[in-house]
Amino acid sequence: MAAQDSDGEDDFVTCGKPLEQYEEGEKAKKPIPLQEQTVKDEKGRFQRFHGAFTGGFSAGYYNTVGSKEGWAPSTFVSSRSTRSERQLCQPEDFMDEEDLGEFGIAPKEIMTTDDFASKSKDKIREKARELASVSAPIPGATMLEDLIAPAKISIGVQLLRQMGWKEGQGVGPRTKRKPKNQNRGGVKVYGCALPLTGSEGSENEEEDEYLPENVTFAPKDVTPVDFTIKDNVHGLGYRGLDPRQALFSSVDMHFDLFGDGSEKASSLLGDVRGSKGRKVGISGQAFGVGALEDDDDDIYSTESMSKYDTVLEEERGDGLFGWTAPKEYKNTKGAVRAIQHVSKALDGFCTAETPASRKKIYSPPDLPRDYRPVHYFRPVLAPGSHSSAALKTMLDSAQKPSPKPPEETTQSRHQLNASQRRELLGETALQGQPTSVLDILTDKDRERIKEVKQAAEQQKVKAQALAQEALKSRFQSSSTAETLSKFQPDAGPVPTQSGGFKPFDINPEKQKRYEKYIGALHQGQKDGLESSLDPTMTEWERGRERDEFMRSAMLYKGTNSALSSRFTLPKHEDDQDKVEVLRDEEGDLNDKASAVKMKMFGKLTRDTFEWHPDKLLCKRFNIPDPYPGSTLIGLPKVKRDKFSVFNFLTIPETPSATTTKCEALPTSSESKPKKTSRWDRSPSDSKDSVGQLVSQTRSELDAKKEELKTPGEKEKPPAAPPAKATAEPTEQVPEEDVEERPSMDIFKAIFADSSDEKSSSSDEEEESEDEAPAAQKESPRTEVATASSSAQEPVTPAPTLPVLPDITKYQEKTGADEEFGPWLPPVVSTNVPGTSGVLPLLSVDEPARKQKHKRTKDKHKAKKEHKHKKEKKKKRKKQKHKNKHRNKAAESSSSGSEESSTGCSDSERAAELTPKELLKRSVIPASSIKEAVTFITFLSSYSLIEPHGCDRSVTRWMLFYGHRGFLALCATDSSLLTEMKEIVSLLIKVLSEEVQFSMKMF
């Protein structure tokens, strides 16, 4: 009855709570408002719906996942003060009591799982039963049943029992015939069964036995196949060495003691079966056949007690019953055969009937006869440069002199010492105790050692050179010979010892080679150049150096005299052969500008760079570091070879030179296309260029400041546009030792001043643009005056405010004053004469200055008249021309290129003009622009700049500060002064026609 009831109930599946019965006449209950539908945990705390784990209710600390301490676990121990021992964290460490509770994800209490719960696992059924028991005539009857019921019998066993099965028997219908046969017939074969083995025959022999008619047998119990999980990484079938097996005696052990042959027993004891007649000794599956053993009888066998007869008259099957798993049940009688069989095939496998086709093995290819299994890397870097750099830095920083002569460049890395490797890697030296005996030596001793070394070196070089001469002459292209012959006749008075001038002083070896070459040249040796080159260098490098030597010899032939001797060499040399350039290259600005003009924004105007934000910045922005592994910050830079200027200068009739150029140029031009374009275009607003220059200089100086201790890591990359027969030797030009960097405004001011002098070679546009700043610079007073009269000048009575010059036109404003970029609107229009803008920085002759003033005033007026941009531009051009003619005398030196430039009466101007011209024509690679600027600054400082300190504004002050600082530098730092001189001398040498002016100046 109850069962029926329960059956009836069974048909329904109930979900959730049943609705309460609605009684008639009762008022509808008010639904519980949402805020009162609360859930409490076991401690009575309210739980808010959380939507996460634990049934969607709050977890952790007040609905956070953290704890009271925040993210840090309460066991957190700061490693700063006390090292906390590393502890392995279990998942349980991160669980709270709810997780470990009854309904958590990892319940801790011991409870019966469903598998073992009871025979009736069906919850619904159970419930139904409960209900039934309540409604049953004898209440509680089923409860009794529950009490009696054994806790753990699986339903299968229960069913079997009901079907009459007894433990120990096999499953299946009882058989009349021999159980074995019955088994065999009854066994369904899944998959591939083992083929009938020879064991069958033996069984057939035993068939003549007494068989009672009416006796039925239960089928044989089957030992379930034991699938042991492979949980190690050993090979299949591997078993480690069992010490018992190894150490047990040669006793023929036949463990027949365990009658049931259960796996358990055997596994408990371990497999102690020794092979028959085996000697004592270590043997196991891990070991192969010993030398003294004739045969390894059973390599892959798995022993078990079930291999042995344990029951009389027990029928033997293969025990697999269709499983193709490892055999568990083995025939003892057929042991020998089995063993033989097993030795052929693994357990569970059988030998194939048809042997698998052999894999064809192809013989390896024949090596060519002259093949040598060694790869030679061509030396990429000029080997001398590393060691020389090493030597120099060592000597300079008074660390330890290199124990080896720097000429040993072919040494392998094993021969390098730590410091040399450090130099190669570009690391800085450790500051600390001297590590070498040489450190203790006095400077004098060191010098002596160095000299001795160098002498030895030189001899070595000579010997090498001689030895390689023949070799080289073979490789020497005829073109070089031609150029040599071409070049040498007009070499003229080549300096014997290259005078005091050392163009490659930065690289002692190179300088040495150069001197050698000069010497050879002087003696009229034809092959002097070749012999003086470093034989260890690559052909390409040699070609480059050859060109450099030739050109420098040509350029400096006349300058060995008193002039060069007047200047000393710089103290600090910048010894880098490499420059850092942006890895992601910027597109050409000209292209972009044209794209902008066509309003084709997008891909054409966009540059994408990889940019590495600082880790801290990412942290502050709450953003994962996009480059977690990288230590780089900012834009990735790539080190590129910095070539000397000579690479970019061509002697047109030199074929080898052009090839060199071709090789050199792509790298350089692509390394900084930006800069070339900047100077090439001499941009639409000169202010921009100044801004760029300034920013560049500034960033460089900034960078240098940081690396002041290790001098000169950065230098401007060469952005040399090719094809000018003038040269400015960068390699030799030292970087200034900047303690206080010259203000950017100096440069600007000077540019603005010098921009008055125009060269007709530069295009008109840029001239007109360039003049504007000059106008601003020269006559700020007038400018303010005129500006105040303009209608756009807002009139605001704020007389206390500092005056900002009002420039209403962007074009006018460009480059003017200290302002960069857009201006701030003016505040007052009142003209305060005392706070006028920058007065002419150069104490030019009064008439000249006045003339300038006049001119700029004119210009300014002209500009004022024309509101429209383009119109104005045109007009200004005209105006410019007029002015030019008018001021011909003043700027006489401006016209023409430097080759045709006429002698200038005004020495100071000429001196200014020269670098200006250089800049304009981009003759000087970018790396030397700064030097040019310093040069200009230097010149202007020599022409006695008077600092005007009238304006208290910060920027103005900065300008003067810059001036003062610079002057102070000039005055105090003699090394800088000499550097300046060096630069000047170089420039003079490069542009020989300007020498006279500079000579005047000095």
Add this chain to the structure above:
Amino acid sequence: MAFPATKPKPPELPRELRRRLDCNQGAVRAVRFNVDGNYCMTCGSDKSLKLWNPHKGTMLKSYNGHGYEVLDAAGSCDNSQLCSCSSDKTIILWDVAQGQVIRKFRGHAGKVNCVQFNEESSVVISGSIDSSIRCWDCRSRKPDAIQIMDEAKDGISSIKVSDHEILSGSVDGQLRRYDLRTGMMLADYLGSPITCVSFSQDAQCLLASSLDSTLRLIDKDTGELLGEYTGHKNQSYKLDSCLSEKDTHVVSCSEDGTVCFWDLVEGSLVLKLPVCKGVVQSLSFHPTEPCLLTASEGTVQIWTGESQEEESASRD
């Protein structure tokens, strides 16, 4: 039965002069709303920074400590701090309530044109005439900038910061966007010196005004030009521009004393609001309401839409 949705009102433009603040601090170099638009900062050329309630017209505090004129200011997200930058090359972090200097960041080589907080106000990002952008940490006491971005070839005129990007406009005509999330720097060349940049509300577009009297709306992802807005005059000065509160309009100062409003989509000049005779230098749009602050010469003017004015009038 649902009522038909009310017809969305056309976006209002702040065309009514609501109030005029005489700042008394020289030229007002910049006026900025705070994060919720209830207060504003004015940067004076007399070295002072002032905090106002523009809606009531009261000055709340004056912050003195800069050595030269203040050029830009920003308020932190929790209104507890201000940062301002100045021609004296420093950036000052102010405590709003006490008016004290919390930090003074030095490092720029020139005057600092613009300053911004990041979203959490843990970093101050400044752009200077020295062509570098520097990120200053407000949390640690380190005097050095966290990172210096000196990719610009000329002065930085404007900076905006989103949750993961730093947008900068430079006088070299490049719009540079540093994306921290992807670790990229994207440079868009606009050809003319950029005076002001801003993000749109949906962070999909960038607005850049440049000295060729043009504002350009640039697609952030591709760099393509979405719109150009002309009609105002901006050739010399660093003038502000922005988008209206709902990105419906583009607003820019002009040198002819007006503030110009363009329809963002159509690109048509909708309104030319005459503000003063001189140059309108700075403006700031309320983050949520059609309310505009303009700074010209020494005064700040508050402009609101008509309805808002009515509202506030009724409130008064």
